[in-house]
Amino acid sequence: MxxxxxxxxxxxxxxxxxxxxxxxxxEELLIKWPGDWWPFALTGATLLILVRRLIPVLAMIPNALAVMETFYEEATIGGEETVNFRLWQVVAMIICAYTVGRWVPPFDARRRIVRRGLLGAxxxxxTVATYWYFNPEDPMIDIFIPVAPYVLGIVISVQARKLTEAAGVRAEFRERQAREAVMEERVRIARELHDMVAHSVTVMVIQAGVVRRRLDAGLPVDAQLLQGIESAGRDAVTELRRTLGLLRGDGAETAQPPVGMDRLDDLVGQVREAGLPVTVRRCGDPVPLLPAVDVSAYRIVQEALTNVLKHAHATSAGLTVDYRADGLHLEVVNDGPPAPPAPGGGQGLIGMRERASLFGGELHAGPRPQGGFEVRARLPVPAVVEGAAR
Structure with missing residues (x-):
């Protein structure tokens, strides 16, 4: 202990x-105060100052008593009567008084600290009352010597507590920001993995099912179906490697280029190979898209077509890519019957809406009046359109 x-x-x-x-x-060697007891007093005062933070009040009381005893004691030095003013005793008491105010202020949330603080006060x-009793002619000195360092200690204690609380608030805010950033990154990664793997695996499952049914029926297997499965698997592995490379912090030179609208024909080809005829209609003059918008537009179309494959039981689908003055309009429709909500809580639709809202756009998904289901999205790209016009 x-x-x-x-x-x-x-x-x-x-x-x-x-x-x-x-x-x-x-001070003792230069002034040569009378008396031979000062080495013991000096040793005790030094030790009390050394441990003053451990026992603030107990360290101050002996110093205060020593000052009371000798502060106004008259002595004869050089044949003249003078006040036995040992400054080092006053300094020791001032240091201890400051320590009491700094480490045991008279107010604190903890009950034990409050009791110690009241004892210090x-x-x-x-001490002030005793000094005043022995020296009523100079009350300002009697008040100033003990009280000023004590009040200074309290002020510094309050400021230190405020700084500590502010640092705690800042640390908590930074921690909350870090947690939110981690959660946002997790959501982004989960959305990327969902959009990427769900489409490729869906294509592979549907094409593998076609192959199985043809084998069960004793029919020849179209090599293009097997090539489609192989291609979808390669795409999934490539996208997984790219995403994992980003998570590891690999450089841009080692990462695969991100997908975009320039790979839309490949995406439609995969869906067609899976057995769903897709009609593509393009309107307007294509303009360069910001990389983030380009990826989001591709992912929205990919997820919409994947949902048609997985849930719609449709015989055909239509894709419209329309470049307008207010942005890029995307539409995916199918002629399937009304379907129940997708298992898993409709994470694909949530991800598409997040991608659209990220750029200030909107997305609508729901049944069509004439039958089937539709997904319509708009991604604003005004800055890109204006730059292309110039």
């Missing part, structure tokens, strides 16, 4: 105590 308490002594405590001891020795008041 004692070792733990001594371990709390800081280097600054040792430095202050050493500096005080040097100052007191110089009472000690300061008693």
């Amino acid at each position: 004692l070792r733990q308490q001594l371990g709390r002594i800081r280097r600054t405590d040792v430095a202050v105590a050493a500096g005080f001891a040097v100052f007191a020795l110089l 009472a000690t300061i008041v008693l």
Whole structure:
């Protein structure tokens, strides 16, 4: 226990105590105060200053008593009557009074600290009253010497507590920001993996089912179906490697280029190979898209076509890509019967809406009046359109 308490002594405590001891020795050697008891008093005062943060109130009381005894004691130095004013004793009391205000202020949330703080305040008041009793001619000195360092300690204690609380708030805010950033990144990665793997695996499952049914019926297997399965598998592996490469922090030179609207024909070809006829209609003059918008537009079309394959039981689908003045309009429709909500909570639709809203666009998904299902999205690209016009 004692070792733990001594371990709390800081280097600054040792430095202050050493500096005080040097100052007191110089005063005694230069002024040559009468009396031979001062080495013991100086040693005790130095030790109390050394451990003042561990026992603030107990360290102050002996110093205050010592000042009361000798502050106004008259002595004869050089044949003249003078006040036995040992400055080092006053300095020791000032240091301890400051420590009481700094480490045991009279107000704190903890009950134990409050009791110690009130004891420290009472000690300061008693010291002032005693000094005033022995020296009523100079009350300002009697008040200033104990009270000023004590109040200074309280002020610094309050400021330190405020700084600590502010640092805690900032740390909590940074931690909350980090958690939110992690969650956003997780959602983004989950959306990328869902859009990427769901489409490729859906194509592979449907094509593998066609192959199985043809084999069960004893019919020859079209090589293009097997090539489609192989191609979809390669695409899934490539996209997985790209995403995992980004997670590992691989450089741009090692990562695969992201998908975009320039790969739309490949995507439609995969869906057609899976057995769903898709009609593509393009309107307007194509303009260069920002990379993030390009990827999001591709993912929206990919997810919409994947949902048609998985849930719509449609015989055909239509894709419209329309470049207008207010942005890029995408539409995917099918002629399938009304279908129940997709299992898994409709994460694909949620992801598509997030991608659209990320750029200030909107997305509508729902049954068509004439039958089937439709997904309509608009991604604003005004800056790109204006730049293309110039």
